[in-house]
Amino acid sequence: MLRISKLTDYAIIILGQMARADEQTFAAAELADQTSIAMPTASKILKALARAGIVTSTRGARGGYALARKPEHTSVARIIGALEGPIALTECSAEQALCQQSSSCDVRSHWNVINRAVQTALESVSLADMIRPVSASTDEVPISLARLQPQPR
Numbered sequence: 001m002l003r004i005s006k007l008t009d010y011a012i013i014i015l016g017q018m019a020r021a022d023e024q025t026f027a028a029a030e031l032a033d034q035t036s037i038a039m040p041t042a043s044k045i046l047k048a049l050a051r052a053g054i055v056t057s058t059r060g061a062r063g064g065y066a067l068a069r070k071p072e073h074t075s076v077a078r079i080i081g082a083l084e085g086p087i088a089l090t091e092c093s094a095e096q097a098l099c100q101q102s103s104s105c106d107v108r109s110h111w112n113v114i115n116r117a118v119q120t121a122l123e124s125v126s127l128a129d130m131i132r133p134v135s136a137s138t139d140e141v142p143i144s145l146a147r148l149q150p151q152p153r
């Protein structure tokens with residue numbers, strides 16, 4: 001099963017809260033309270049997001065965290081990468097040297113194709129898409145399926 005970590009899930013919740021408040025600066029404690037995420041966890045996530053350039057951090061009495069870009073310009077792939085590292089479905093998708101079977105593997109190139117498709121799909125979904133309401137009648141998020149089509153190289 002493919003699954004993101006709880007920290008990444010929480011990061012998207014925190015970023016969603018920030019994205020709903022246009023260009024506002026938030027204290028870590030404020031975001032922890034608004035999202036019901038424990039303060040140490042929220043702080044750890046915000047520091048990782050700041051290192052990745054997804055949020056900016058300002059010190060001082062009026063300091064806090066703010067989105068570095070508009071929600072439309074931050075992809076889910078970038079958020080996942082900030083907390084999980086490179087997106088890779090198999091070990092050889094991230095680094096060939098990690099797999100003992102790499103010299104005799106006939107399917108590695110196929111995993112790379114699949115990995116690129118997943119990466120492309122995650123890059124096509126923005127933080128803005130993630131905070132759009134789900135339609136109650138269809139349970140579908142209004143993400144353009146056209147953006148998920150493979151692009152010619």
